[in-house]
Every structure is written in structure tokens, then in C-alpha cells.
Amino acid sequence: MTGVDTYRKLYPMLLVVIITIAIVLIPATGVAAKISVIPGQNISSIIHSAAAGDTVWLAEGEYLQQIIVDVPVVLTGENLPYIRGGYEGHVVQVSAPGAIVDGLHISEAGERLTKDFAAVLVEADSVTIRNCLITRPLHGIYVKGGSYTVIENNRIEGRLDLIEADRGNGIHLWYSKRNEVNHNEILNVRDGIYFSFTDSTNIRFNSIHHVRYGLHYMYSDYNLFEDNTFILNVAGAALMYSSNIMFRRNIFAHCRGFRAYGILYQSMDSTFAYDNLIYDNSRGIFINNSSSNHIANNDVFDNDLAIQMNGGSERNVFEENNFVNNLSELLLDVTDRETAWSGQERGNHWSSYTGYDLDGDGIGDVPFDIQNVFQVMEGSVPEVRFYLLSPAAAILEIAERTMPILKFGGAVDDKPIIRPVENSDVPWDSLDELGEGDRSAAILYTVITIGLFGALLRMGRLKGKRKW
Amino acid sequence: MNGIILIAKQEFLINLRNRWVLTFSAVFTLLTMLIAFLGMVTSGYVGIQDFIRTAASLVNLSGFLLPLFALIVGVFSFLSHRQYMEFLVVQPISRDQVLLGKFLGLVMTVFTASILGFGLPGVITAINVGTEGALRYLEVVLNSLLLSVVFAGLSVLISLIASRRQVAFGIALGVWLFFEVLFGTLMLGSTLYFTPSALKTILLIGLLLNPIDITRVLSLLAVGGPHLFGPAGATLIKMTGSETIATMIGYSSLAAWIVLPILASIFIFRKQDI
Numbered sequence: 001m002t003g004v005d006t007y008r009k010l011y012p013m014l015l016v017v018i019i020t021i022a023i024v025l026i027p028a029t030g031v032a033a034k035i036s037v038i039p040g041q042n043i044s045s046i047i048h049s050a051a052a053g054d055t056v057w058l059a060e061g062e063y064l065q066q067i068i069v070d071v072p073v074v075l076t077g078e079n080l081p082y083i084r085g086g087y088e089g090h091v092v093q094v095s096a097p098g099a100i101v102d103g104l105h106i107s108e109a110g111e112r113l114t115k116d117f118a119a120v121l122v123e124a125d126s127v128t129i130r131n132c133l134i135t136r137p138l139h140g141i142y143v144k145g146g147s148y149t150v151i152e153n154n155r156i157e158g159r160l161d162l163i164e165a166d167r168g169n170g171i172h173l174w175y176s177k178r179n180e181v182n183h184n185e186i187l188n189v190r191d192g193i194y195f196s197f198t199d200s201t202n203i204r205f206n207s208i209h210h211v212r213y214g215l216h217y218m219y220s221d222y223n224l225f226e227d228n229t230f231i232l233n234v235a236g237a238a239l240m241y242s243s244n245i246m247f248r249r250n251i252f253a254h255c256r257g258f259r260a261y262g263i264l265y266q267s268m269d270s271t272f273a274y275d276n277l278i279y280d281n282s283r284g285i286f287i288n289n290s291s292s293n294h295i296a297n298n299d300v301f302d303n304d305l306a307i308q309m310n311g312g313s314e315r316n317v318f319e320e321n322n323f324v325n326n327l328s329e330l331l332l333d334v335t336d337r338e339t340a341w342s343g344q345e346r347g348n349h350w351s352s353y354t355g356y357d358l359d360g361d362g363i364g365d366v367p368f369d370i371q372n373v374f375q376v377m378e379g380s381v382p383e384v385r386f387y388l389l390s391p392a393a394a395i396l397e398i399a400e401r402t403m404p405i406l407k408f409g410g411a412v413d414d415k416p417i418i419r420p421v422e423n424s425d426v427p428w429d430s431l432d433e434l435g436e437g438d439r440s441a442a443i444l445y446t447v448i449t450i451g452l453f454g455a456l457l458r459m460g461r462l463k464g465k466r467k468w
Numbered sequence: 469m470n471g472i473i474l475i476a477k478q479e480f481l482i483n484l485r486n487r488w489v490l491t492f493s494a495v496f497t498l499l500t501m502l503i504a505f506l507g508m509v510t511s512g513y514v515g516i517q518d519f520i521r522t523a524a525s526l527v528n529l530s531g532f533l534l535p536l537f538a539l540i541v542g543v544f545s546f547l548s549h550r551q552y553m554e555f556l557v558v559q560p561i562s563r564d565q566v567l568l569g570k571f572l573g574l575v576m577t578v579f580t581a582s583i584l585g586f587g588l589p590g591v592i593t594a595i596n597v598g599t600e601g602a603l604r605y606l607e608v609v610l611n612s613l614l615l616s617v618v619f620a621g622l623s624v625l626i627s628l629i630a631s632r633r634q635v636a637f638g639i640a641l642g643v644w645l646f647f648e649v650l651f652g653t654l655m656l657g658s659t660l661y662f663t664p665s666a667l668k669t670i671l672l673i674g675l676l677l678n679p680i681d682i683t684r685v686l687s688l689l690a691v692g693g694p695h696l697f698g699p700a701g702a703t704l705i706k707m708t709g710s711e712t713i714a715t716m717i718g719y720s721s722l723a724a725w726i727v728l729p730i731l732a733s734i735f736i737f738r739k740q741d742i
Contacts, residue, residue, distance in 0.1 A: 305698065
């Protein structure tokens, strides 16, 4: 009896508790309002009065206004609603932690680089920017202090009407950590992804092309780069003043110019580069004042110069890389005794290695002097390179190999690998190549050759039998 | 003008009957084909450096063979048949026309031999590197042809100075060896004796003094761009202003290498007692 009484007394209280919990929980569990907006309305004030978790849904059309997201809403819309900032300040400014910007076309950021204007400015944690098209930005997405940011599936097109120095960066990360930057395409900006004081961030499956530095990297540690493509940039990656970086399966290709590099290391320590493809760059790998870096299983193909290493670099290890068809292998500005050009058991594969393997263990029996006499001369007098691939240079190299009187550089691979290493993770398949070649050009050539040859013979009026 | 063309045709016909010409064409074609195959097909990778290397190998091969060929055929055509030369100069045309006609015929001969030799590897190149690569290859071919014209002109000059066939062959071989190997080795050797700043000038000016080096650098510029030469390329651009100007300087010095020996030959031939 008393039990039932107690239950009856408690019943209203229980109800109150349940209702209270429901009121608190429902917005958080996603039964949120969907607020529709049409062009002409002020989006910022709508967001400001919305509840956390609401969806602000923009109808298709053009919105000429800057947007401040100060409540954690989902800002999205139909068919990439076109947000125009009118070249004043930031276009979308996110200051609410957990806000999501999804599927907008964001354009026309302010032009003053000293103010660091951006198409999207993120100043809070756990913000997501995804599926957006960003055009005419200064910086594309500027994460200023916010951490746990997710930047996914965006396309950022920089301004071709500005000179490179006046453009901003595609994604600019500053004082931030634990971000995920995946599947973005970035082009025509100054630097593709710029890091400064940004740690523990993952960068995956991005494609960055036609920019100055694909990655520009300052004072940022413990980051991971995987499966990205950096092509047609001044430098694929400019890695500076950082440590403990791992990059795998990236493509650094077609960086051509006097100051162009596939990967540039400047004061980088303890980094790991595995299974990358470094293809057709003026200089493949440039290392300056960087130590304890491990570079293994990369394919370094078709560069004018495979590696340039400057002073202050110690204990770097090159292991099981393929250096194939590079015009020169190595340029040193100092004597190199600190670099390990081979690992414990195997060195690297060099296509310019001319030694032999009598015992058949796959390792060349003669150590490989990575620099030849011509490359050493080039190190002191750059103009010597005009005699690159000349008979005189060839004679000099052969003479030096036959009678090795000179000793130089000290860069020696003790265990050169005879056959190319099977680096099956190197992303050759992702490299869009120049095409299969051209049958019509071949036919044209045949016709021209036969035509010219015939014309010349006819001109000579060759008659009668040749006298032998 | 008619006289020049008439003599050129006649000269071309006579040269084609020279057994050297056919042998050379065959050997040259065989070697260029080998280079194209080895460079672009058998290496297993077909890439930009393959193309640059193939082009450079072709430039080197044609740099070896075409000058030698032009020199030998030139000396043959000027100093083989003394009576024929006497017969030509008594015709009612000027000596300038005779000389230019013979020179033109010589150039046509060298072109015939080299077009076959360059054409077939061109097909392989075009298949492997596409239309853009094929166009750059054409520039390489053009440079090599210009080089052969330079040495055809030099052979005329040598023939006129030497006036005896054996002597002329000797001089021709000496000239060939000098430009081919000695000059480059001297240039590389000079790095031991001068300061880097002086070397900058010496090596750049030195390039212009050797037509074989000019053609090699022009061809590498065409297939690989100035940054192929690294800092040296930057120096070149800085000293000349732009890649176009650098290329123009290269071509004008090649032109000088063609025109000056021929002008000298004309003056010598005018006064020469046949």
C-alpha cells in the first residue's frame, strides 16, 4: 500500500524530470529547426537568432553580404548558393565552435593581404567546412587559432588577376592542432596549404597545382601527409623549421624553374618520407641544414638534378629509393661524410650506376660514387653545366672512372641495388601523364621525311645506275 | 642566280654518286635509330629525361658525324677533279656563282643524308612523346642541319687554302677533332686556372666560339628549357635578358659561322690561280 502511495507522490516529479531532460536534450539530438533563407535577407542576423544545431538553408541564388556564424548552426543550401563578399573583409566568419559550412559558393574576399582577409575565417574549434567552392579569395580558408577543424572536399581557386605575391594562401592554418584536411583541390593561390604553429594535423588526398609552394610549412610538428598530389608548382613542398613529419605516397611532379624543387627541406629534423613519387622537377630533393631525416622507398625519376644537399645536414638516411634517369644525381656544397647513402642491408638503385654484381645477391660489388667528376666541377663553377652531355664531359667522366686519381665529395653508396626496387606503394597510377603519344605526329613525320628526301633526290635529277 | 642553281644541281648529282654519301647515310640512319630505340624504348620508362637524353645523344651523334661528313664530302667535291673545276670556271658565269653553286650542292648532299637519318627516329620520338615533343625534336634537327652547313662552309675554305687533297683532309680532320673534343676539354680544363667570376665570362663566350657547342646548348634549351642548366641557366638569362635573346644570340653566331667562312672563301677564290 505504502509503495503505491510513494509511487503516486513521485509520479508528478518524475514527469517534470523527464520533460526537463527532453527539453534539454532534443535540440542536441538533432530534432533541430530548418530555417529557410532567400536572397535579400540578412543571413548573419538569422544565424544570430537561431538556436544551436539549427540548419540555415539558403535558397539558390546570389547573396551579396558578409556572413558571421556566431551560433553553431549548419549553414548550407541548394545548388551552391552564391555568397559574394563584395571585396570587403572576410566573406564568411565562423566564431561558433561546432559550426558547419556545407555546400556554398563563397567568393570576393577583401583584397588587403596585410589584413589577412579570407573567404572563410575560422576562429573556433571543431568547425567543419565541406563541399564548398571558393573563388576570388585572398586566403581561401584561414583557420586562426581554431583546432579540430575538418576541411573536406572543397575547391579553392585563387585569383589569376593578382600577381603571386599579392595572392593569399589556399588553406592557411595558424596556431591550430588536430585538423583533418582531405580531398580538397587548390589552384592559382600563393601557397596551397600554409602551416604555422599547427601540430598533429592530417592532410590526405588533396590535389594542389599551379601555386607557389604546394605545402608551406613553418614551425609545425607531428603532422601526416598522405596520398596528395602536388604538380606544376614552384615547389611541391617547402618544409621549414619543423620536426617529426611523415609523408607517404604523395606525388611531387613538374616543378620546373630556376628555383623549383620537388621537396625542399629547410631546417627539418626527424622526418620520414616513404613511397613518394618525385618526378620531372628541376631539382628533386633539396636539403639544407636538416638532420636525421629518413628518406626511403621513394621513386625519384626524370629530374634535372635528383638531390642537392647543403651544409649543416647530418645523419640523413637514404634507403631503397630508385634514382632513375635524372640528368645529375647529386650536388653538394660541402664534403659530405654524415649522410648514410645506404641502409643496414641495402642502398639505393641508381640508373647511372655502371658496376656489376658477380655474386648475384642483387647488390653491386663496387661502391657507387654518387658524384662524378663533372658534377663536382659543377659544384664549384656552375657554368660548367653548359658542357652537360657533351663529348668533353663524357671523356672526362670515363677517364676519371678508369683511373680514379681524384677523390671527392665522399658521397658513396656502399650497397647500390642493381635492379630497380619494387616500391609498389608509389602512386604512379595517379600521375596523369602527357598522353600516349601521337600517331598523327608520327605519320606526319614519315610523310615529311619521305617527301623531303624524294624532293631532294628529284632536285638532283638522279638518273641512271649508281656506279659502285 | 640561275648559274648557282644549275651548278648546285650538277654538284648534288655528282656527290650522290660518291660512295661515301650512301655509306654515311646508311650508317647515320642506323645509329640514330639505335639511339632512339635505346633511349626511348628499351629503357622501360618513357619520360621527359628520356627525351632530353635521346635528343642530346642525337645532337652528340650528329655533332660527331655530320661535321666529319660535310668536311670529307666538301674536300672531295672541291679537290677531286681539278679539270672539272677548270672547266667550270671558264664557263660564262662568275667565280662567285661557281663557288656558291658548289657550296649549295654540298649542303643539299648533307641534307639528303641527314634527313633520312633524322626522320626515322623522329617517328619513334613522335610516337613516344607526342606532338609537342615532336616539334621540339624538329628544332633539334634544324640545329644539327645548321651545324652541317657550318662545316660545309669550313670545308670549302679548307679546300681553297690547302689546294692539295691530302693536306686538306689533314686540316679537315684536325679542325674536326679540335671542335669536337679538344675545345670542350680546354674549356673544362680552364676551370682549374681562373677565378669563378672570370670563368662565367670565359665559358659563356667560349660557347660561341664552337659551333658544335652552340648547337648542343641550343638543342638542350629547346628540349629542356634554360633551367636545365640550373644556376648557369640563370646566369645566361641574366646576362642576355631573356631566353629568346639567348637563343637569338646562339643562332646569330651560328649564322656568322656559316657566312664568314663562305665570304672568306669567295675572296680567296676570286684571286686564286686555278
